[in-house]
Amino acid sequence: MKKFLKMFFPHDGIYEVLVGTSGIKPIIKPLGIVVEASELKFKIYKSTLTYSNLEKNNKCSIHVSLNTDFFILSMLDKLTFDMDSEYNVPILNNLNIIYAECSKVSDNDPSIFSVKPLDLEINSIPTRAYNRGDYISVDFLVNYTRLDIYKGEELEKLIRILGYELGVIKRTSPHTYSLLEEIVNKIRLKGFKLD
Structure with a gap:
């Protein structure tokens, strides 16, 4: 299973996925999955239905x-889904799905859940998961090209934007x-x- 995970999560970082849970009420919500080496985890706030469902x-379905x-x-x-x-x-039948077991390993808020893949269902062309840091880096580069063009307030605003984008990149895509x-x-x- 670890080799298959590289197809979706090619390097360490935080990837945005859609996570299906049930228990109290079935839902599918966006959630960041933290990838460190071959370990996967979620950080989930206690006030969410996703947390209550996993309790x-x-x-879950990823x-x-x-x-x-x-x-x-x-x-x-407004997502229409089926139940596995x-x-x-x-589940969303037209997407690739990783079925996993989520075990709470910290009781902080947000709590950390270790994610252990159990099964994999390929329903479309395999694609990597969405990593905000990877994608925002293109905008960072576009903004960098404007550094010698902008002046005054525009330049100050650009520096704040570059700083924000760099922070997202650093946190989500080392x-x-x-x-x-x-x-x-x-x-x-x-x-x-x-910074």
């Missing part, structure tokens, strides 16, 4: 997609952050502070 049924429509519809509670009969969790270090050093050499 009753520790199984859907891998780059289609933002699914993420938006899930936040609006074996794991009793909601791999991409390390690739950007040379560019970050060039920005600092120009006298700008990003």
Whole structure:
């Protein structure tokens, strides 16, 4: 199973996935999955239905997609899903699904759940999971090209945006952050502070 996971999560970081849980009420919600080496975990707030569901049924379905429509519809509670009969969790049949067991390993808020993959269902062309750091790095590069163009308030705003984007990249994609270090050093050499 670990080799299959590299297909979805090619490097360490935080990936955005759609997680189906049941127990109190079946739902599918966006959730960041933390990937460190071959370990997977969720950080889930106690006030959420996802947390309450996992307290009753520790199984979940992890859907891998780059289609933002699914993420938006899930936040609006407008996703139409089926229930998997074996794991009793909601599923989106047209996406690739990782079935997993989620075990709470910390009682903090957010609580940390260790994620142990149990099964894999391929329903579409395999694609990597959405990593905000990887994708925002393109916007970071576009903004970097404007550093010598903008002046005054526009430049100050640009530096704040670059700092925010760099923080997201550093937190969610250490791999991409390390690739950007040379560019970050060039920005600092120009006298700008990003953090």
